[in-house]
Amino acid sequence: MDIVLQQLVNGLTLGSVYGLIAIGYTxxxxxxxxxxxxxxxxxxxxxYITAIAIALLTFFGIESFPIIIIGxxxxxxxxxxxxxxxxxxxxxxxxxxxxxxxxxxxxxxxxLILQNYVQLSQGAxxxxxxxxxxxxxxxxxxxxxxxxxxxxxxxxxxxxxxxxVLTYIIxxxxxxxxCRATQQDRxxxxxxxxxxxxxxxxxxVIGATMAALAxxxxxxxxxxxxxxxxxxxxxxxxxxxxxxxIGSLPGAMLGGLVLGLxxxxxxxxxxxxxxxxxxxxxxxxxxxxxxxxxxxxxxxxKV
Amino acid sequence: MxxxxxxxxxxxxxxxxxxxxxxxxxxxxxAGPHTGAYAAFGLQLWKGAEKAAADINAAGGLNGEMIKLxxxxxxxxxxxxxxxxxxLVDLDDAVAVVGHFCSSxxxxxxxxxxxxxxLMVTPASTADGLTDPGLPNVFRVCGRxxxxxxxxxxxxxxxxxxxxxxxxxxxxxxxxxxxxTTKATLNSYGVKEVMYEGLTRGEKDFNALVTKVRSxxxxxxxxxxxxxxxxxxxxxxxxxxxKAIFMSGDGIVSDEFVSVAGxxxxxxxxxxxxxxxxxxxxxxxxxxxxFRSDGYEPEGYTLYSYTAMxxxxxxxxxxxxxxxxxxxxLKSHSVQTVMxxxxxxxxxxxxxxxxxxxxxxxxxxxxxxx
Numbered sequence: 001m002d003i004v005l006q007q008l009v010n011g012l013t014l015g016s017v018y019g020l021i022a023i024g025y026t027x028x029x030x031x032x033x034x035x036x037x038x039x040x041x042x043x044x045x046x047x048y049i050t051a052i053a054i055a056l057l058t059f060f061g062i063e064s065f066p067i068i069i070i071g072x073x074x075x076x077x078x079x080x081x082x083x084x085x086x087x088x089x090x091x092x093x094x095x096x097x098x099x100x101x102x103x104x105x106x107x108x109x110x111x112l113i114l115q116n117y118v119q120l121s122q123g124a125x126x127x128x129x130x131x132x133x134x135x136x137x138x139x140x141x142x143x144x145x146x147x148x149x150x151x152x153x154x155x156x157x158x159x160x161x162x163x164x165v166l167t168y169i170i171x172x173x174x175x176x177x178x179c180r181a182t183q184q185d186r187x188x189x190x191x192x193x194x195x196x197x198x199x200x201x202x203x204x205v206i207g208a209t210m211a212a213l214a215x216x217x218x219x220x221x222x223x224x225x226x227x228x229x230x231x232x233x234x235x236x237x238x239x240x241x242x243x244x245x246i247g248s249l250p251g252a253m254l255g256g257l258v259l260g261l262x263x264x265x266x267x268x269x270x271x272x273x274x275x276x277x278x279x280x281x282x283x284x285x286x287x288x289x290x291x292x293x294x295x296x297x298x299x300x301x302k303v
Numbered sequence: 304m305x306x307x308x309x310x311x312x313x314x315x316x317x318x319x320x321x322x323x324x325x326x327x328x329x330x331x332x333x334a335g336p337h338t339g340a341y342a343a344f345g346l347q348l349w350k351g352a353e354k355a356a357a358d359i360n361a362a363g364g365l366n367g368e369m370i371k372l373x374x375x376x377x378x379x380x381x382x383x384x385x386x387x388x389x390x391l392v393d394l395d396d397a398v399a400v401v402g403h404f405c406s407s408x409x410x411x412x413x414x415x416x417x418x419x420x421x422l423m424v425t426p427a428s429t430a431d432g433l434t435d436p437g438l439p440n441v442f443r444v445c446g447r448x449x450x451x452x453x454x455x456x457x458x459x460x461x462x463x464x465x466x467x468x469x470x471x472x473x474x475x476x477x478x479x480x481x482x483x484t485t486k487a488t489l490n491s492y493g494v495k496e497v498m499y500e501g502l503t504r505g506e507k508d509f510n511a512l513v514t515k516v517r518s519x520x521x522x523x524x525x526x527x528x529x530x531x532x533x534x535x536x537x538x539x540x541x542x543x544x545x546k547a548i549f550m551s552g553d554g555i556v557s558d559e560f561v562s563v564a565g566x567x568x569x570x571x572x573x574x575x576x577x578x579x580x581x582x583x584x585x586x587x588x589x590x591x592x593x594f595r596s597d598g599y600e601p602e603g604y605t606l607y608s609y610t611a612m613x614x615x616x617x618x619x620x621x622x623x624x625x626x627x628x629x630x631x632x633l634k635s636h637s638v639q640t641v642m643x644x645x646x647x648x649x650x651x652x653x654x655x656x657x658x659x660x661x662x663x664x665x666x667x668x669x670x671x672x673x
Contacts (some may be wrong), residue, residue, distance in 0.1 A: 003518040006543070010510035124342035126531050128562035136542065144517075147544040222507040222535050223565035226340045232505050267511035270516075273474070273501040275511070 003146030007268040008261065013152045013221075014262020016159035020214040021237035022244070022252035023166065024207030028072045030247035031203050032096075034103045038087060039112035040234015042208050045114060046080040047225040048122055051129050062295055065133055069220075084208025088201055096197075111230075126226050128164045129219055133223065155217045163253050164214045172247060179203060183247075207269030219254040236279075245296020254294055258282075328371035331356070331615060332391040332609075334402030334412065335427075339378035340505070340531045343559045344404050348372065348426060349599045350599060351608025352401045354590065359612070365620045373397060377408045379404060384408035385415065392419040395433050399423070399615045399627045401608060406430030407641075408477035424614050424628035426607035429553065430480040434650040440630045442647055444610045444640075445459045446656035448481045449488075451552050454658040456488035458574070459523055463548060469498040469521035471512065471536070473528030479553045482527030496662065497521055513539045517630060523548045530555040534563030541569055550574040556603040559666070569666035579657040581606040585639035610640040 021043055028036045053075040057068050075243025092112045095103045136149040170176035181189040182199045190196045218233075219225055236259065262282055267275040292298050319613075332545055333352040337345040356370040364370060373395045377384035384483055391397040392415060399422040403409040409428035416423045417438045418626045424442045425433070431448050434441055459465045468489060472482035479501065486496055497519040512591055513536070523539065524547045526533055533555045540547065556577050564570050582591050587606060594601040601609075617638045618629030637646040646654040 003514055006514045006517070007511055010508075010514060014508050014510070124338040124340075126340055126534075126559050126563050126649070128534075128559075128565060131489040131565050136544070138544065141450060145544070147542075149542045218507070223508060223538060224531065228340060228505065229507070232503070234406070264511040268515050271500065272512045272515070276503065284404050 002141040002146050003268065004265075005141060005146045009146065009148050010150065010268070011261035011264030012257070013155050013260070014264060015240075015257035016216045017218055017256070018155055018233075018237050018240045019253040020159050020162060020210045020217075020254025021233060022241040022256050023163070023249065025211045025241040026236050026246050026248060027203050027207050029241070030249075031179070031186075031200055032092075034100060034107065035238070036092075036204075036207070037104070037107040037234075038091070038114060038208065039211060040237070041082060041114035041118075041231035042087070042230070043211040043215050043233060043237075044082055044227060045083055045118060046076050046208075046212040046227070047219045047229060048127070049079045049212070050078045050120060050216045050219040051127055051225075054129055054132070055088070058125030062086050065292060068132060069216075073213070073216055076216050077209045080212035080215065081205045081209045084204040084206075084211075085201055085231075087208075088204040092204075093197065093200075113200045115227055117232075122227065124227065126224055128224050131223065132220055151220075151221045160216055166210065169206075175202070188290060210251065216233070224269040239279065239283055243286060243293055245290075245293025246298070248276065248293070248295045251293055251295035253274045258294070317372050318561040319503075328382060328626065329399075329619065330371050330373055330395050330397045330546045331612070332373045332375045332387075332395065332397040332400040332402065334375040334377055334384070334387060334400055334408075335389065335404035336408075337374055337376040339380075339492040341379045341404065341529060343530075343557045344604060345376070346426065347557075347602065347604040348402060348404060350594075351426065351601070351605040351610075352612045354594065355609040355612035355616075358590070359616050365616055366624060368624070370616070375400075375402070377403050377405070377412070379405040379408055381407050383409050384412045388415040389413035392421055397421060398624065399619060399629075401426065401611045401615060404604075405475070405477060406433055406480065409433050410476060413438055415574065416440055421496075422615060422630050427553075427604045428477070428601045431592060432474045432476065432480065434652050437650055440626070442614065442630070442651040443631060444607055444614060444642070444645060444653065445553070445604075446658050447485045447652055448477070448576060450656040451658050452481060452484035452488045454576050454660060455485050455525065455550060455552065456492060458492055458660050459525070459550065460489065460492045463523060465494070465523040465548075467497045467519065467521045468494060468522045468523045469516050469519060469547070470496045470500075470525045470527070471498075471516075472501050472506050472526070473532055475504060475528070476503040477554060478526075478528035479525070481554075482525070483504045485525055485527065488613045502528075502532060502536070504528070504617040506532075507535045508539075510543070511538050512536075513543050513545065514576070516540065517543060517545050521545075521547045523550060527552040528554055530560040531559050531563055534560055534565070534569075537573065538565050547581060548572065549573065558602060560663075561667035567665055570663040570667055571665040573663040574672075575661050575663070575669065576658050577661050577669075578607075579659050581642055584641065584643045586639065586643055590641045605639055610642045610645065613640045614638050614645060 024034050024039045053072040056069050091106045133151050136147050139146045171243050177180050178194050240255035240259045241252045244251030266278040335345040335348040359368050365425040404427045406428040417440050429448045470482050472479040537549050618633050622628040637644050661669045663669045
């Protein structure tokens with residue numbers, strides 16, 4: 001029993017960060033119909049910025065955890081958001097009216113550029129950040145126990161807040177309305193006076209900030225990263241986005257949680273060797289039953 | 304058609320001749336992960352080989368010819384290892400290679416070197432499958448996984464008196480090979496492991512696996528793999544409140560292990576098997592001092608790489624720079640190195656292996672146990 005509960009906690013933390021990164025994939029797909037393959041590497045960049053921010057703050061003699069974490073979050077989100085904006089500006093906007101394939105290739109190129117740029121400027125070695133928040137909650141369950149580190153609780157709470165704020169922005173604010181209008185019909189939206197290029201830029205920045213939030217949380221929790229760390233987690237988050245229905249915001253969050261939980265439960269209760277096989281089989285199964293994902297709207301063919 | 308082939312052959316011969324005349328150097332490749340997650344080991348290899356080549360060149364080179372090193376980056380990926388091996392052989396005309404690091408890179412590369420008649424001496428690849436096929440050109444100056452597994456298994460059963468052992472590996476030639484042989488050795492002692500699982504290289508979240516370790520109530524966790532996965536694994540074990548003893552092989556011998564684990568407190572008490580302290584040989588004293596005066600601590604595989612270069616140099620200089628004859632010669636002659644006298648058996652393995660147990664402490668340093 002305690003083991004199943006512990007696996008649920010593991011899956012929940014893993015799933016919530018998958019969800020955060022999946023938001024970037026799903027929003028970009030929703031608005032311009034492309035898969036931003038450089039998104040995993042934006043997450044990787046944010047891991048480096050996290051380490052740099054922590055180093056900077058401790059250099060100035062700040063030691064209290066809340067100030068460090070808020071400062072780090074602020075710096076990382078700002079810088080990573082800027083990365084998102086620049087990437088869209090130089091790699092995707094010039095190709096706005098060309099075929100989907102060109103943008104896709106441009107995205108793959110961007111991903112390689114980011115990886116090699118970080119490798120050259122920061123070195124190829126494994127990097128680490130020290131543990132900032134230690135300690136754990138321990139619950140006794142039957143004969144065993146469930147142990148949750150404060151960091152894990154922080155991850156779950158912070159991702160939920162991040163997702164909540166984003167949902168509010170998209171559903172309730174004027175900016176959100178403009179995003180949704182651009183997503184539904186870009187031409188009509190621009191006729192009605194929405195600067196769609198600017199909205200697309202903003203969507204990239206939002207995706208990057210969510211990846212930055214995930215980057216800060218994961219880097220503080222696992223402590224280790226390198227320039228290649230965006231690859232695997234990017235693939236997983238993309239899977240989560242497809243699972244939940246690409247283009248759908250709640251779908252990305254749900255997809256992340258489903259993927260994280262299924263990985264943790266399968267690895268923990270059956271076999272860790274085949275957990276990826278299981279996740280991808282699940283994806284195939286869901287796509288067979290619901291081709292547009294869990295919460296995706298079926299595509300209407302325009303004639 | 305055949306005329307053209309002859310013409311081309313003649314042309315390429317002429318070009319090759321011109322190239323060798325132009326540079327009368329002996330080209331030796333240093334192959335390993337110079338970039339990527341395992342670049343720390345690549346640096347150790349390069350530092351050792353570079354220093355050895357400089358020392359040999361300063362002493363007059365190989366039969367009067369200078370050693371020229373070529374860095375070959377395989378990033379610890381088998382596919383890339385094959386392509387850099389082909390490049391070393393075809394483009395750089397290397398006669399010998401010091402490397403590779405990862406066994407999964409060394410194994411596919413070794414057959415390319417064999418076809419081209421290139422001598423290969425690896426400082427670090429310990430998988431049994433590297434020398435077991437019996438290629439005549441392959442040597443290693445480190446031990447084998449089965450020797451390492453022997454030390455680990457007898458320590459677990461004998462000294463630790465472990466009853467419940469969990470074995471985890473990274474599904475790679477080196478890590479899985481080490482885990483497999485350790486498992487087999489443990490079983491031969493009559494101890495059955497309580498868990499045997501693989502994890503994925505490159506991932507950082509092993510919480511689900513860690514919970515499983517807890518659920519089987521393991522008292523020892525044996526990990527076959529490298530430090531970039533071992534670090535997060537041990538950290539997550541401790542964060543979930545497991546007190547199991549963590550033991551691994553020579554894949555975690557790097558200071559980087561501490562920073563990847565997040566804090567020296569997580570590596571406290573970790574056991575690992577590695578060759579007897581490579582800095583302890585009297586014959587290496589001068590070289591170690593030279594390294595330290597340059598501000599570099601020759602940790603991990605640095606001296607192994609130096610040794611590998613010395614073995615290559617001895618084989619070439621005693622056989623008119625012929626790598627094929629050199630490989631043959633190594634099997635019947637011993638070589639004096641910075642790590643003592645090395646003798647090779649007919650498969651290219653060392654005749655004497657010297658694996659011992661090391662322990663990491665709370666300061667993030669490792670030291671040999673008696």
